[in-house]
Amino acid sequence: MLENPRSPRVRAVAKLAKRSARDETGLFLLEGPQSVREAIAFRPEGIVELFATPSALERHPDLRDAAADADIEVQYTTESVLEAMADTVTPQGIVAVARQFPTSLRDVLAAGPRLVAICEEVRDPGNLGTIIRAADAAGADAVILTGRTVDPYNPKVVRATTGSLFHIPITRGGELDAATSALRGAGLRIIAADVKGDDLLAARSAGLLAEPTAWLFGNEARGLEDEALALADAALRLPIYGSAESLNLATAASVCLYESAFAQRVS
CATH class of the missing domain: 3.30.1330.30 (Ribosomal protein L30/S12)
Structure with missing residues (x-):
C-alpha cells in the first residue's frame, strides 16, 4: 500500500x-x-x-x-x-x-461525419467538458478544438465529460480556417452559433439542420470574432422567450447539437 x-x-x-x-x-x-x-x-x-x-x-x-x-x-x-x-x-x-489519445482531423473526415462540434477559443473547462458530453449524447461524430481552446485533458474538463471523453473522437491544436475548410470539403455545412445570427426556428423549417453540419461555438465572453464568423456558411441564434439575458455556452451548444440530431433522424 x-x-x-x-x-x-x-x-x-x-x-x-x-x-x-x-x-x-x-x-x-x-x-x-x-x-x-x-x-x-x-x-x-x-x-x-x-x-x-x-x-x-x-x-x-x-x-x-x-x-x-x-x-x-x-x-x-x-x-x-x-x-x-x-x-x-x-x-x-x-x-x-x-x-492521451487525440484523434487526427483526417481520421474524423475518413469516417464520413454528419454532425460535428467545433470549439473555437472555449476557455472554461466546465463548458468544454459539458459540450463534449452533450455532443456524445446527441450522437455527434467528433469534437474539434481550435485556437486556444482549453486542453481536453485538463482534470476539470475530464470530470465534466463524465466519461464521454472516451466515447467520441476529439481533435485539438488545429487552426479554425483549416478545420472549416476540411469539413466543408467533406460535405458539411459550417453553422456558427451567434447572437447576431438568423433565427434557428426558421432554419429548422427550411430543412437546413437536417444537412451534415459542423456547429461552430466561440468564446464564453466574446463569442466568435468577425474573422471566425466569416468562415461559417450560416449563423444562427437561439430565441430567448423569457427574460434571461443569454444562455450559458454549454447550454446553447447542447440545444444546437440536439436540434441537428433531431432533424437528421427525422429526415
Whole structure:
C-alpha cells in the first residue's frame, strides 16, 4: 500500500493537474469511479496506473471486477495519499493515470461525419467538458478544438465529460480556417452559433439542420470574432422567450447539437 503522500510516485501523479506535465509525459489524470469506469470499459489499454483506497473499492465492487477482467492492477493507497494525488478538494477514493489519445482531423473526415462540434477559443473547462458530453449524447461524430481552446485533458474538463471523453473522437491544436475548410470539403455545412445570427426556428423549417453540419461555438465572453464568423456558411441564434439575458455556452451548444440530431433522424 502507498502510504507516503510526499513520495516521488505520488508527486508525479499530482503534477498531471498541470498542462506542462501532461504535455511532457503524454499522460493525464482521471478521478472518480465514473471516469475510471468508462476508461476501463472503452480504453483499458490506455490505463497506466490505477490507485484506490480499500474503502472506495468496497463501495464500487463493479469497478474492482472490471479492472481485474482487464488485467489492470489496483495499487491501494491511504486516504492521505489519494488526496495528494487528486485535483479535487474531496476526492472519491479512486484515481488513474492514462495515456492521451487525440484523434487526427483526417481520421474524423475518413469516417464520413454528419454532425460535428467545433470549439473555437472555449476557455472554461466546465463548458468544454459539458459540450463534449452533450455532443456524445446527441450522437455527434467528433469534437474539434481550435485556437486556444482549453486542453481536453485538463482534470476539470475530464470530470465534466463524465466519461464521454472516451466515447467520441476529439481533435485539438488545429487552426479554425483549416478545420472549416476540411469539413466543408467533406460535405458539411459550417453553422456558427451567434447572437447576431438568423433565427434557428426558421432554419429548422427550411430543412437546413437536417444537412451534415459542423456547429461552430466561440468564446464564453466574446463569442466568435468577425474573422471566425466569416468562415461559417450560416449563423444562427437561439430565441430567448423569457427574460434571461443569454444562455450559458454549454447550454446553447447542447440545444444546437440536439436540434441537428433531431432533424437528421427525422429526415
